[in-house]
Amino acid sequence: MKAASILDYRELARRRLPPFLFEYIDGGAYAEVTLRRNVEDLERIALRQRVLHDVSALDVTTELFGQKLALPVALSPVGLSGMYARRGEVQAARAAEAAGVPFCLSTVSACPLDEVARGVTKPFWFQLYMIRDRAFMRDLLAKARELNCSALVFTVDMPVPGARYRDYRTGFNGAPGLMGTLWRFWQAAQHPAWAWDVGLNGRPHVLGNVAPVLKGKMGFGDLFGWVGANFDPSISWKDLEFLRAEWKGPLIIKGVLDVEDARETVKLGADGLVVSNHGGRQLDGVLSTARALPPIAEAVGDRITVLVDGGVRSGLDVVRMLALGAKGVLLGRAWAYALAGGGQAGVAHMLRLIEAEMRVAMALTGVTSVAGITRDMLAE
Ligand code: FNR
Numbered sequence: 078m079k080a081a082s083i084l085d086y087r088e089l090a091r092r093r094l095p096p097f098l099f100e101y102i103d104g105g106a107y108a109e110v111t112l113r114r115n116v117e118d119l120e121r122i123a124l125r126q127r128v129l130h131d132v133s134a135l136d137v138t139t140e141l142f143g144q145k146l147a148l149p150v151a152l153s154p155v156g157l158s159g160m161y162a163r164r165g166e167v168q169a170a171r172a173a174e175a176a177g178v179p180f181c182l183s184t185v186s187a188c189p190l191d192e193v194a195r196g197v198t199k200p201f202w203f204q205l206y207m208i209r210d211r212a213f214m215r216d217l218l219a220k221a222r223e224l225n226c227s228a229l230v231f232t233v234d235m236p237v238p239g240a241r242y243r244d245y246r247t248g249f250n251g252a253p254g255l256m257g258t259l260w261r262f263w264q265a266a267q268h269p270a271w272a273w274d275v276g277l278n279g280r281p282h283v284l285g286n287v288a289p290v291l292k293g294k295m296g297f298g299d300l301f302g303w304v305g306a307n308f309d310p311s312i313s314w315k316d317l318e319f320l321r322a323e324w325k326g327p328l329i330i331k332g333v334l335d336v337e338d339a340r341e342t343v344k345l346g347a348d349g350l351v352v353s354n355h356g357g358r359q360l361d362g363v364l365s366t367a368r369a370l371p372p373i374a375e376a377v378g379d380r381i382t383v384l385v386d387g388g389v390r391s392g393l394d395v396v397r398m399l400a401l402g403a404k405g406v407l408l409g410r411a412w413a414y415a416l417a418g419g420g421q422a423g424v425a426h427m428l429r430l431i432e433a434e435m436r437v438a439m440a441l442t443g444v445t446s447v448a449g450i451t452r453d454m455l456a457e
Contacts, residue, residue: 083411089418095264097249102413105357106239112357114365115388122397123456127443139447142327147177153407154204159187161417163279167196172424189285200227207312213290229324234332236310239359250301339373349382356409374402392434399450
């Protein structure tokens with residue numbers, strides 16, 4: 078099967094990955110209400126069809142945090158990507174660099190910061206969680222600084238992890254010990270292409286940034302235990318002052334869904350915020366990002382760069398999010414599926430699809446530049 082759309086990559090990922098990995102990417106928290114809302118509310122956004130506006134020359138470039146981007150998108154931090162394809166974070170970072178958009182490396186990636194830095198030529202973004210051990214955080218920040226990471230994305234919507242039932246059903250979570258390992262091994266054995274590419278040749282299977290602090294190997298089976306034990310639920314706005322003081326470059330707060338919290342990010346002196354509910358993976362039942370975005374953009378959009386993610390599965394969705402008030406859009410599952418389905422070439426193709434679909438959407442709404450995509454384009 079050849080992918081013609083991002084949803085085709087989802088299907089390819091389903092075929093290629095062992096279920097415990099596919100469901101980890103694809104799933105959300107609890108009954109997955111918010112996961113569905115993200116997609117459905119965005120799909121419901123109707124645009125005005127406009128005609129005869131000379132759309133022969135379209136400019137899809139933009140600028141975010143002083144960086145010129147070929148498209149108004151970035152690859153959102155997605156944990157464990159090195160398990161979706163061999164050394165997957167490096168492959169995705171290369172595809173993003175070639176396409177002229179930022180790649181954001183997750184704290185809980187398989188490839189550590191330096192491995193990704195060695196794989197690309199330009200700086201990339203780094204995402205950090207609040208971890209109990211502040212010395213460890215400082216070390217990670219120092220490493221990100223040393224490698225010239227061009228933005229720090231600090232994720233605030235995960236003081237505790239949301240329960241994702243699919244992970245229990247597949248044995249990815251809650252199945253420790255030999256039986257759990259055998260269960261996952263059994264699934265992997267039925268996906269030989271993945272078993273060869275990642276299982277055998279994609280090692281080490283550790284959380285690259287975290288392994289050193291644990292002074293040894295840490296298998297993916299331990300991920301959830303580590304998150305529970307080391308993420309810091311005592312985090313408050315006060316703690317972020319420490320971060321603002323430590324990180325002089327662009328600081329982007331990810332996981333804001335409420336106008337009051339958006340105002341706090343401005344007070345903190347952050348450069349950007351991401352309207353996000355973690356792709357419906359945290360509190361199920363919260364608003365979709367398509368609905369949360371407009372009031373936030375309205376309240377703080379003139380003082381801070383408002384980005385968004387959640388449910389974006391096409392270039393048309395990117396245009397919808399920009400019309401709702403975002404200055405840039407982060408892609409999460411879109412690139413995870415493409416990486417699993419086609420490696421670096423898959424991510425590169427996915428970004429070309431986004432661009433092509435954006436161009437069609439702009440042409441048919443009579444808009445010729447990213448700056449021209451405004452609320453005015455909304456049909457209702
Ligand atoms: C994520 N997300 C995420 N966010 C983050 O800040 N750090 C992380 O390590 C991860 N890991 C992660 C793994 C997987 C498999 C997924 C699907 C998501 C959330 C991600 O950055 C983004 O907010 C959502 O994925 C956006 O929603 P869509 O585009 O996937 O619908």
